[in-house]
Amino acid sequence: MLLLYAMLGLVVSSFLNVCIDRLPEGESIVSPPSHCPYCGRRLAPLDLIPLLSYILLRGRCRYCGAPIPRRVLVVEATTGLLFALLWYRYGLSLRLLLATLYTCLFIVIFVVDLEHRLVLNRVIYPAIAVALLAVPFTPHHQVVELLAGGALGFGLLFLVALVYPAGMGMGDVKLATFIGLVVGFPSVFVALLISFVAGGLAGGSLLVSGLKGRKDPIPFAPFLVTGGMVAMLYGKEILDWYWRWVL
Ligand SMILES: [Zn+2]
Incomplete structure (x- = not known):
């Protein structure tokens, strides 16, 4: 079953790649059908098999030879692995x-x-709406925990954005609100702590290595998402471990 669910993840990953390609351009994610962005040729079912077609085609369009971004492969593999992890963690459940x-x-x-240094409103607003709608139905969390998580995520990052507008945008504030609604209080602190530590370490090492200057913006959403994912999966365990260690 875990393998089947991972396969489902691969199927879904193709759709996620379409969303990633098209949403920033303001294009529809349902039509037209998948096509090569360079030559416009419609892709055949054989070109659309996750992982396999990228490997068989050696990362190039079958018709014009244009390179397919490596990100397509990374998203496919990651989605498959994460689906396997989700099944392992939760089993078949709400x-x-x-x-x-x-x-x-x-x-x-x-x-x-x-890729774009943007948290798109057309993604984050529906995401927040879904999380809000799901609040009363979320197992293992009380309504008040989830709402408090959302309020804390919003409030804390809004403060950071006020103090440090160059480093934190409103997109990050909305994303933190979504994460808070998903993981709830107190796991929202785990999510934010991981984001800031990871973001600080990555920013620091990019600065030290000279890959980025002090003024170069570093997208923060990937760190927030990483913290949110870890807190969603293991927030409670991390907090339990922390309290055992402190007390
Ligand atoms: Zn092509």
């Missing part, structure tokens, strides 16, 4: 369904921000 939906949104937000 929790699995919700976590899967949130994971897909996380993947799209992560890659779009990495």
